[in-house]
Amino acid sequence: MKIKLIATDIDGVWTDGGMYYDDGENEFKKFNTSDSAGVLFARINEIPIAIITGEKTNIVQRRAEKLKVDFLFQGINNKSKTMADLCKELRIGLDEVAYIGDDINDLKLLTEVGISACPKNAPDYIKDKVHWVLKKNGGDGAFREFVEKILMEDDLWDATFENVKGLFK
Amino acid sequence: MKIKLIATDIDGVWTDGGMYYDDGENEFKKFNTSDSAGVLFARINEIPIAIITGEKTNIVQRRAEKLKVDFLFQGINNKSKTMADLCKELRIGLDEVAYIGDDINDLKLLTEVGISACPKNAPDYIKDKVHWVLKKNGGDGAFREFVEKILMEDDLWDATFENVKGLFK
Amino acid sequence: MKIKLIATDIDGVWTDGGMYYDDGENEFKKFNTSDSAGVLFARINEIPIAIITGEKTNIVQRRAEKLKVDFLFQGINNKSKTMADLCKELRIGLDEVAYIGDDINDLKLLTEVGISACPKNAPDYIKDKVHWVLKKNGGDGAFREFVEKILMEDDLWDATFENVKGLFK
Amino acid sequence: MKIKLIATDIDGVWTDGGMYYDDGENEFKKFNTSDSAGVLFARINEIPIAIITGEKTNIVQRRAEKLKVDFLFQGINNKSKTMADLCKELRIGLDEVAYIGDDINDLKLLTEVGISACPKNAPDYIKDKVHWVLKKNGGDGAFREFVEKILMEDDLWDATFENVKGLFK
Numbered sequence: 001m002k003i004k005l006i007a008t009d010i011d012g013v014w015t016d017g018g019m020y021y022d023d024g025e026n027e028f029k030k031f032n033t034s035d036s037a038g039v040l041f042a043r044i045n046e047i048p049i050a051i052i053t054g055e056k057t058n059i060v061q062r063r064a065e066k067l068k069v070d071f072l073f074q075g076i077n078n079k080s081k082t083m084a085d086l087c088k089e090l091r092i093g094l095d096e097v098a099y100i101g102d103d104i105n106d107l108k109l110l111t112e113v114g115i116s117a118c119p120k121n122a123p124d125y126i127k128d129k130v131h132w133v134l135k136k137n138g139g140d141g142a143f144r145e146f147v148e149k150i151l152m153e154d155d156l157w158d159a160t161f162e163n164v165k166g167l168f169k
Numbered sequence: 170m171k172i173k174l175i176a177t178d179i180d181g182v183w184t185d186g187g188m189y190y191d192d193g194e195n196e197f198k199k200f201n202t203s204d205s206a207g208v209l210f211a212r213i214n215e216i217p218i219a220i221i222t223g224e225k226t227n228i229v230q231r232r233a234e235k236l237k238v239d240f241l242f243q244g245i246n247n248k249s250k251t252m253a254d255l256c257k258e259l260r261i262g263l264d265e266v267a268y269i270g271d272d273i274n275d276l277k278l279l280t281e282v283g284i285s286a287c288p289k290n291a292p293d294y295i296k297d298k299v300h301w302v303l304k305k306n307g308g309d310g311a312f313r314e315f316v317e318k319i320l321m322e323d324d325l326w327d328a329t330f331e332n333v334k335g336l337f338k
Numbered sequence: 339m340k341i342k343l344i345a346t347d348i349d350g351v352w353t354d355g356g357m358y359y360d361d362g363e364n365e366f367k368k369f370n371t372s373d374s375a376g377v378l379f380a381r382i383n384e385i386p387i388a389i390i391t392g393e394k395t396n397i398v399q400r401r402a403e404k405l406k407v408d409f410l411f412q413g414i415n416n417k418s419k420t421m422a423d424l425c426k427e428l429r430i431g432l433d434e435v436a437y438i439g440d441d442i443n444d445l446k447l448l449t450e451v452g453i454s455a456c457p458k459n460a461p462d463y464i465k466d467k468v469h470w471v472l473k474k475n476g477g478d479g480a481f482r483e484f485v486e487k488i489l490m491e492d493d494l495w496d497a498t499f500e501n502v503k504g505l506f507k
Numbered sequence: 508m509k510i511k512l513i514a515t516d517i518d519g520v521w522t523d524g525g526m527y528y529d530d531g532e533n534e535f536k537k538f539n540t541s542d543s544a545g546v547l548f549a550r551i552n553e554i555p556i557a558i559i560t561g562e563k564t565n566i567v568q569r570r571a572e573k574l575k576v577d578f579l580f581q582g583i584n585n586k587s588k589t590m591a592d593l594c595k596e597l598r599i600g601l602d603e604v605a606y607i608g609d610d611i612n613d614l615k616l617l618t619e620v621g622i623s624a625c626p627k628n629a630p631d632y633i634k635d636k637v638h639w640v641l642k643k644n645g646g647d648g649a650f651r652e653f654v655e656k657i658l659m660e661d662d663l664w665d666a667t668f669e670n671v672k673g674l675f676k
Binding site for chain 4: 020025026027028029030031032033034037057058059062063141161164165167168169
């Protein structure tokens, strides 16, 4: 089964769920550079990445732009609907999608896609419903682990790794 | 015993106790999106949430507004007094209140309410006085765990979980 | 042996050593509210607190002011000299001072005072030279643990605890 | 083998890989004061330090200036090339260089230098290629551990330690 789209939640997956508020009107999230390699691994294989998150911040927009993420959907309540529309646009099936999420608003989509995963520290009622419970926590490289695992599953990892090494010679 | 009000301290419960100071006059706290589901679970059951904290910052006000917390009391020295007044206003008994705190200024209130809890990493002299020592640390989802446990105790969890899943379909 | 002054390093003791730099000219440190109780416990016993740190930031000045710390020495290279002068001013002996630090610039002073301590995660060559290796890491409540331990040693803890509880009734 | 240059990656080595984004255009990294002693230990032995990082931020420039790091190379894709040029300039061999990195863009350089290391939490495919897998994670003092280990290897540590103690008398 070749995965043709990798989709991901943000808070609790690309972050540890932390939301930093200041005393004015600013807010921070802490991403992990380790996950940026996951985006690169997917791009090399021409697998597009989609972010689908319930929150809506400039923070995530900036991160998506920095990493050249293909699709960004923020402020999404019904993630299944968003994904169905995207699949139609890309002319792929839900069974060709891999999705990682960590909470109840991810649950429906997690049960619809071809490969589903959650970080190690997700609640048990999420872990029980996904194909893969990853070894990494959210914000600690879980997304990168997810992409590597997908590529291994599809026998693409070794070539990807050699390819990436070549980028830095 | 049906709990009719869930009350909570902030620093050390919704956060890991961290207070970020900058070199000017700004300050940050790190909340966890995981706890926001706890607020949602309570709202679905029409159980109001009250924040009672000794500190007084715009940070907590912003977080309370974002999550639509029902009652916010900041700069409170005598938490028992504040709670007694609130119970009178809501016409409920202290034994119908659940409270989570982590330090000495929470101790009196913790011994007065129907259900008391503290995060796993609270001092021993707090742990010794509460009904529940939670599995999660402060800032790591302890408040969400607290709300889930209350709803389980009152046989409301399964319906709540189904209800929340329905919100994201 | 009654301790008459409690002195402390900041980075690595009140913090985990973290220094947050932004892309402009700002900087953050993360303190822990848990340690603020340590300052309170000392004040109740009329034991002054002195901060002695090699760094010099507005960050620490703000934290010291917030907690009403008695003495603040920043930008100090020779901590032993600063402490000797302070002892003279306070007319106390070095053996009546308790000091907590975590690194080589603390080493001389740590070997001069009546009670010395370091956080659990200090380097071995610091641990080997102090009276107490605490259970907590820097930034995780090590300073509070230090103050509690001093008060226990001097049979002041039980009264202090009752006293503090009384402050929040 | 006397090491004549200590070189280091930043993200994931001096930090835990965390990249903090705010809701405007600002960004933070969290350094650890513990690593600053590593820079000092090298300077005492007149071993220059070089930072070689793929990112390009004012954050790292500020940190490098604060610690008086000798060489700073930012926005580097081909780290091997940068190092080869630097070695030529310094008239030293690659076998006299020690380098610490944590990811695929460090891999080629890691296999070229005299001593290579990575933090404990680097991916397995990095760990497999370095001389030393350190005990510390990135951002938790891994760089300091690296410098201490180099100096021990070259029988310079004891003198360095005495020397540093002397700086704070």
